[in-house]
Amino acid sequence: MAEQARDDRFDHLFASTVRERLDGGGYGSSASPAAEDAVPLTYGFPYPESFPTAELVAATETVLEEEGADVLQYGGGEYVERLHDGLLAREHDRGIDATRDELIVTNGATYALDAIASTFLDPGDEVLVESPTFVWSLAVLDNRSAELTGVTLDEDGLDPDALEATLDAREAAGEATPKLLYTIPEFQNPTGATLTRERRERVLELAAEYDFLIVADDAYGELRFGGESPPPLAAMDDAGRVIRVGTVSKTIAPGVRTGWIVADEALADQIGTMAAGGTNTFTQSVLGRYFDAGHYQPTLERLLEGYETRRDAMLDALERHLPPGSSWTEPEGGFFLWVTLPEGVDAEDMLPLAAEEGVTYLPGERFFVGDGGRQPAAEPVDDRTGGKRSARLSFSHCTPEELDDGIAALARATEAYLE
Ligand SMILES: Cc1ncc(COP(=O)(O)O)c(C=O)c1O
Secondary structure (H helix, E strand, O other): OOOOOOOOOOOOOOOHHHHOOOOOOOOOOOOOOOOOOEEEOOOOOOOHHHHHHHHHHHHHHHHHHHHHHHOOOOOOOOOHHHHHHHHHHHHHOOOOOOOOHHHHEOOOHHEEEEEEHHHOOOOOOOEEEEEOOOOHHHHHHHHHHOEEEEEEEEEEEEHHHHHHHHHHHHOOOOOOOEEEEEEEEOOOOOOOOOOOOOHHHHHHHHHHOOOOOOEEEOOOOOOOOOOOOOHHHHHHOOOOOOOEEEEHHHHHHHHOOEEEOOOOOHHHHHHHHHHHOOOOHHHHHHHHHHOOOOOHHHHHHHHHHHHHHHHHHHHHHHHHHHOOOOOEOOEEEOEEEEEEEEOOOHHHHHHHHHHHHOOEEEHHHHOOOHHHHOOOOOOOOOOOOOOOHHHHHHHHOHHHHHHHHHHHHHHHHHHHHOO
């Protein structure tokens, strides 16, 4: 069937950032071949039974009964405050002594990042990001026409030597220091890597030395099922350089669209003014009640079991099915792992074949900063954390049985592709 031409009548009215990507390109493509029967290892979605539906129904009823008009009014009522208390208590448990003035509740982590980007970035400002990193965050930064530079990451997270080399090289060339470093220190999306304590210290030192802020996106930190947690960057920061972003998308449900920012008050004041349009205080009230009623921790414990079982099932399946020459990360939490397939595989090119065999995934190259921010990395690095041979596999959404089927299909596709 012939493809329909794009309707271009209004192209001249779009902003330049939109015009530049009208004919494709742009970060955030999660396009997979349509394959209804394939096991989707593509999306970082929670598994459907993870949602605390009964608890949310009860919390909704309570807030409507108790606070009726306030809950539905601009600004909300008492339960919004309860949510603030609940979030600050969780932060405190992670070693972060934030005050109410340092907390901004947002409509999710992505919204938080957008508010941060609009507070700090002029077009052309430099932002350092991990390479690879979460593509939707790249899209948010790209929307502000930021210049994005990738910094190498390995199993221990962002590489501070590479970070320092990048900063040095920019300084030597007389280029402006980046304003922001965007990092996902815990169970990174897409690799599952966690930044070590020693590396955290170095990154904080470099931020002070080169005068930039660190945006630490902690979407997965509470989902640890093994090993020791290094302290969050914000807990180690005594200079106010870490802007911490959190979300309940992975610990309650993405549909509630609630996240938060913790930042030094001088920064929080300004970020707060840029978070335009208000936030969803109805949902915040429901979550305030959810925290108050003590649902957060038991639900989290149930989810930890669910995700650990799935992570184990995927690791076990990789071990049993994948051909020699494959390797993968073994995250101690989160939603994802990063697989590198044998020499000769191009994961993007192989995707249609994989879909026919019964699995979809996100090819690794899509997570790299590229040419002007719009193409995959020009020369993907074919090592353990590299692009072309790699893929992000999500273990969060499918059942253990489906994960096994999906990895078996990935193995068949790899073998067929290499033939
Ligand atoms: C690192 C990271 N940050 C943010 C998000 C999105 O968070 P939210 O749903 O709160 O916008 C995700 C979800 O996939 C993520 O992986």
